[in-house]
Amino acid sequence: MxxxxxxxxxxxxxxxxxxxxxxxxxxxxxxxxxxxxxxxxxxxxxxxxxxxxxxxxxxxxxxxxxxxxxxxxxxxxxxxxxxxxxxxxxxxxxxxxxxxxxxxxxxxxxxxxxxxxxxxxxxxxxxxxxxxxxxxxxxxxxxxxxxxxxxxxxxRRIDALKEKDLKMLQIQSKVDSIQDTNIFITKKIEALECLPLFIKETDNMETWSKLAHRRAMMIYGQLDKQLKDLEEAKTIAL
Known part of the structure; x- marks a missing residue:
């Protein structure tokens, strides 16, 4: 009044x-x-x-x-x-x-x-x-x-800070996802590096080749996911 x-x-x-x-x-x-x-x-x-x-x-x-x-x-x-x-x-x-x-x-x-x-x-x-x-x-x-x-x-400033915090959480989520992907890729690469140690002359090379190809494709898939996460994190930051 x-x-x-x-x-x-x-x-x-x-x-x-x-x-x-x-x-x-x-x-x-x-x-x-x-x-x-x-x-x-x-x-x-x-x-x-x-x-x-x-x-x-x-x-x-x-x-x-x-x-x-x-x-x-x-x-x-x-x-x-x-x-x-x-x-x-x-x-x-x-x-x-x-x-x-x-x-x-x-x-x-x-x-x-x-x-x-x-x-x-x-x-x-x-x-x-x-x-x-x-x-x-x-x-x-x-x-x-x-x-x-x-x-x-x-x-308005509080809302902007809340929005910024939300973006930071989203970016952190993408960073965590990228780190998990890095761990997965590292393990697969280590497995490929150790693969020759388990191959014997009598082993079926075709089977080992298919296994190596499958693991390589999994690595490529994870790399592609990592690239997408990086692009999304960049978009959120902007």
Missing amino acids: KIKTYIGIFFILSTFLLNYLDQLFPNFTEFVIFGKSFKIIEGFNSHDIMWTIAQKLNLVFFAIGILLIFPFEKVKETFLKKLLIIVFLTSIVFNSYLAIAAIHDYVNGFGDGHFIITFLILTIFIASLLLLLLKLNRVVNNRKKEILRLKYEVE
Whole structure:
């Protein structure tokens, strides 16, 4: 799950906590902002302002949460994607405006100038927050992609090493086969070399000749097998 999804869920869940915003602050009828003291309209107190602001911020936080969670990348139509983003951003800006308007309506002396400055500060803060979250999400996603790329590279190298080990085993098998063939050929040659010692003048030369020819053909066959093993080992090595 992407990090912006977790943050989006946090914003949506925080809307329930905002309903208790008025209980986080003591009740007061006067406050200082921009270096100037403001008094709440008679008959109201800070809890009334906090409650009204909380209801507007609920919609702001909810819209931010949906904006972060909504899978815009799955929306194929560019126009629809832009329209959805505009709707969510408009909802955020408008409800931020209403939240500041609550202060304007409940506080004496909170004029248009203070209203505009407060609204701009809040808008810039929310915009900066969204940009920061998107940037953070992009950094995390890029990091994940880099990790996946490195993981793929490691797995590819491991597969290459496994393939190399398999080739080495196949080559070793061919080498063992060639060595066995060499032993067989050596024994047959030694037998042929010793053959004259067992031939007597009265022996049947034709029988001995056939036996020698048969052993020679066996040697040729083993030599041919050895040559094939060498060719296969060469092919595997390449």
